[in-house]
Amino acid sequence: MNTITVRQAVLSDLEALAPLFDSYRQFYGRASDLPAATEFLSARFNHNESVLFIAHEGNKPVGFTQLYPSFSSVSLARIFVFNDLFVYENARRKGVASKLMSAAVDYASSLGAVRISLSTATTNEAAQRLYQAAGWQRDEQFFVYHFAIPQIGK
Numbered sequence: 001m002n003t004i005t006v007r008q009a010v011l012s013d014l015e016a017l018a019p020l021f022d023s024y025r026q027f028y029g030r031a032s033d034l035p036a037a038t039e040f041l042s043a044r045f046n047h048n049e050s051v052l053f054i055a056h057e058g059n060k061p062v063g064f065t066q067l068y069p070s071f072s073s074v075s076l077a078r079i080f081v082f083n084d085l086f087v088y089e090n091a092r093r094k095g096v097a098s099k100l101m102s103a104a105v106d107y108a109s110s111l112g113a114v115r116i117s118l119s120t121a122t123t124n125e126a127a128q129r130l131y132q133a134a135g136w137q138r139d140e141q142f143f144v145y146h147f148a149i150p151q152i153g154k
Contacts, residue, residue, distance in 0.1 A: 005055070006102075018038040051066070051067045053065050063096045068080065069081075072114065080104070097130055102134075
């Protein structure tokens with residue numbers, strides 16, 4: 001029986017992370033683009049703009065999560081945006097996502113963060129059940145709004 005291990009990813013994990021990240025984007029309806037996925041993750045590493053965790057089953061990469069650091073002006077404290085979580089379908093229901101989430105919480109806690117926030121598709125009921133089972137609370141106070149910036153030349 002293979003064991004699930006989770007650790008903070010480093011730049012040398014890029015080759016293992018990129019296919020996971022590309023599959024994550026496909027899960028959300030985007031076309032596969034492994035070179036763009038690799039470039040995006042490389043830029044996050046090179047600019048210290050995110051923190052990634054990678055899960056392995058035995059020696060096979062099976063999942064990842066990505067946190068983006070931010071701050072709360074009201075709380076005067078560090079927070080993190082739990083932006084991405086993905087586990088290959090054949091590795092689901094083995095505790096991989098829970099271990100990735102725990103690693104993210106432990107990391108944020110170690111830096112004195114007061115909160116981690118996430119959003120998920122309203123139709124992604126499996127993820128919602130996972131988050132609620134792990135103790136995450138759905139926001140009933142605030143609405144989330146987005147403003148799409150027009151992309152010139154794209």
